[in-house]
Amino acid sequence: MIDMQVSIGGLRLKNPVMPASGTFAEGLGDVFDLDRLGALVLKTITRAPRTGNPLPRVAEATSGMLNAIGIPSAGARDFLHDHLPHYRRWKAPLVVSISAPTAMAFAELAAMVDVPGIAAIEANISCPNLEADGRAFAMHAAGTERAVRAVRRATRLPLWVKLSPNVGDIAEIARAARDGGADALVVANTVLAMAIDTRTFRPRLGNVMGGLSGPAIKPIVLRQVYQCARAVDLPIIGCGGIATAEDAAEYMLAGATAVQVGTATFVNSRAMIEILEGLERYGAAHDLARIADLTTSGLFPSTVHKDA
Amino acid sequence: MTVPSGRHPRPVDEIATIVSHDLVNREYRHMTVRGSAALAAGMPGQFYQIACSPARADIPYLRRPFSLYAARPDDAEIEFLYKVTGEGTRSLALMAPGDPMRILGPLGHGYRLAPHWKHVAVVGRGVGLATLHPLVAAAHARGIGVTLIVSARDAALVPPLPTGPDGIEIHVVTDAAGTSDPARVEALLRDLVRQGRCDAFLTCGSARLLRVQQTLAAEYGLDGQVAMEQQMACGLGMCFCCVRDFRGAGGIVHKRVCWDGPVFDLMDAVA
Numbered sequence: 001m002i003d004m005q006v007s008i009g010g011l012r013l014k015n016p017v018m019p020a021s022g023t024f025a026e027g028l029g030d031v032f033d034l035d036r037l038g039a040l041v042l043k044t045i046t047r048a049p050r051t052g053n054p055l056p057r058v059a060e061a062t063s064g065m066l067n068a069i070g071i072p073s074a075g076a077r078d079f080l081h082d083h084l085p086h087y088r089r090w091k092a093p094l095v096v097s098i099s100a101p102t103a104m105a106f107a108e109l110a111a112m113v114d115v116p117g118i119a120a121i122e123a124n125i126s127c128p129n130l131e132a133d134g135r136a137f138a139m140h141a142a143g144t145e146r147a148v149r150a151v152r153r154a155t156r157l158p159l160w161v162k163l164s165p166n167v168g169d170i171a172e173i174a175r176a177a178r179d180g181g182a183d184a185l186v187v188a189n190t191v192l193a194m195a196i197d198t199r200t201f202r203p204r205l206g207n208v209m210g211g212l213s214g215p216a217i218k219p220i221v222l223r224q225v226y227q228c229a230r231a232v233d234l235p236i237i238g239c240g241g242i243a244t245a246e247d248a249a250e251y252m253l254a255g256a257t258a259v260q261v262g263t264a265t266f267v268n269s270r271a272m273i274e275i276l277e278g279l280e281r282y283g284a285a286h287d288l289a290r291i292a293d294l295t296t297s298g299l300f301p302s303t304v305h306k307d308a
Numbered sequence: 309m310t311v312p313s314g315r316h317p318r319p320v321d322e323i324a325t326i327v328s329h330d331l332v333n334r335e336y337r338h339m340t341v342r343g344s345a346a347l348a349a350g351m352p353g354q355f356y357q358i359a360c361s362p363a364r365a366d367i368p369y370l371r372r373p374f375s376l377y378a379a380r381p382d383d384a385e386i387e388f389l390y391k392v393t394g395e396g397t398r399s400l401a402l403m404a405p406g407d408p409m410r411i412l413g414p415l416g417h418g419y420r421l422a423p424h425w426k427h428v429a430v431v432g433r434g435v436g437l438a439t440l441h442p443l444v445a446a447a448h449a450r451g452i453g454v455t456l457i458v459s460a461r462d463a464a465l466v467p468p469l470p471t472g473p474d475g476i477e478i479h480v481v482t483d484a485a486g487t488s489d490p491a492r493v494e495a496l497l498r499d500l501v502r503q504g505r506c507d508a509f510l511t512c513g514s515a516r517l518l519r520v521q522q523t524l525a526a527e528y529g530l531d532g533q534v535a536m537e538q539q540m541a542c543g544l545g546m547c548f549c550c551v552r553d554f555r556g557a558g559g560i561v562h563k564r565v566c567w568d569g570p571v572f573d574l575m576d577a578v579a
Contacts, residue, residue, distance in 0.1 A: 027544035027567060030318045051562060058541045058549035060370050060395070065541065069548050072562065214369060266542040267359065267371055269321040269412050
């Protein structure tokens with residue numbers, strides 16, 4: 001029996017498969033047992049309530065989808081009082097994703113959600129649907145380090161930092177997040193994109209621009225995981241177009257310690273379970289003692305070189 | 309152990325098989341799908357997320373929502389009536405009997421028949437009638453009298469209607485015959501109310517007819533429910549793309565059509 005456990009900066013997960021923030025809610029618990037997952041990453045919350053972006057919020061793409069949901073959030077207080085108790089029904093470690101407009105606001109929100117029952121904080125410094133032209137902290141090294149440092153000072157919980165793929169040199173951003181005090185990197189958020197309806201001459205998203213996700217972006221983000229893994233000595237959680245166990249194995253070979261599955265769940269609600277079971281079979285077929293060997297044992301040799 | 313949301317029936321995600329797939333008129337197709345008994349446990353007003361492509365080819369990428377047209381749990385079969393309108397339904401129309409189909413459901417909250425209702429008005433237009441079809445059967449089975457108002461562009465586009473059962477009165481109104489405008493439907497419904505034959509309005513498929521029923525429900529203090537449509541991605545309340553405006557206690561609120569609906573209280577809907 002292959003050992004499926006992985007360790008993310010001191011946090012031990014029973015397996016490396018978890019949902020990407022914003023692609024999972026309690027309804028999924030009706031389809032399979034959520035406690036089979038390595039962790040549960042909740043939808044990003046903001047401190048104040050937000051209504052989200054105008055419709056349409058989703059547009060189909062080739063092998064993927066565009067979204068500009070815009071983080072509708074009931075606010076931190078409602079989250080703590082109404083939503084969080086709900087998710088405590090599950091035993092899988094809970095990871096709270098947070099977003100804020102300034103470094104100081106990030107710190108304040110991090111302190112608010114640092115409550116019993118939370119296993120880690122994921123700082124979403126990379127949502128492309130909040131600011132004009134998809135701007136986000138994670139597009140610049142200085143902004144990344146400032147936001148991460150502020151959150152780091154506000155909480156002792158393990159801190160995961162979700163990077164943006166919309167950058168020229170993601171290794172530089174990864175180093176900035178590390179220098180700010182990140183315990184792990186989530187690589188990455190959605191790819192800034194857009195679509196136009198040529199029949200109506202209207203944008204196909206109410207927000208005009210949005211984030212592309214799904215299998216269409218997998219090779220791009222896989223490359224970025226590889227670049228981050230070479231740049232920093234932090235655990236990396238790969239996130240981008242993972243739909244099958246082979247996709248997950250590919251990410252782990254590129255340097256990811258764990259994976260997040262998002263859009264795939266929308267088109268196959270059992271995707272995470274199929275990936276988990278498929279990874280077990282894949283590991284067994286390749287005589288691995290531990291699934292973590294994919295990441296750490298140099299099966300894909302380049303990942304062991306650190307260039308900084 | 310699994311921690312369910314408390315909803316019944318619970319959805320299943322499985323590979324079912326298309327049993328039949330036929331054109332019923334120039335716009336509507338009827339499809340029968342065989343899966344598990346759990347898949348076929350859908351209630352009137354619930355819906356299913358269907359991968360509209362043969363096998364695992366992911367074109368189109370997203371699943372599409374289809375409301376339940378009929379369910380026969382004993383045969384593990386469900387039926388759908390749909391109209392080809394876009395990439396998803398065009399692709400679905402190419403699938404043939406014997407083809408496997410990835411399908412998730414039943415999903416969402418359906419219509420709830422109140423025990424004190426003696427007679428209801430069921431009002432539908434276009435493909436919205438597919439959603440109302442199992443509701444008519446369920447109401448009839450409970451001994452509730454049904455007046456079914458069927459609105460369509462022309463008589464040839466009236467979908468297959470419940471046939472046979474006594475106690476179901478059917479009025480067909482069409483644009484072609486000039487009988488479908490909201491004022492005429494309102495007069496029809498007002499007569500029903502005055503005759504004491506309308507304890508509730510149950511509707512789908514027309515914003516204009518929804519507004520007529522909201523007016524009458526408010527005027528006479530009657531119950532009502534409406535099934536709403538919205539573009540969806542996940543169908544399970546996760547992605548928040550299918551929100552619509554609804555009237556809530558503190559003003560207008562966003563609700564997810566897939567999770568909070570698709571059937572809502574008549575008076576909460578913003579038409």
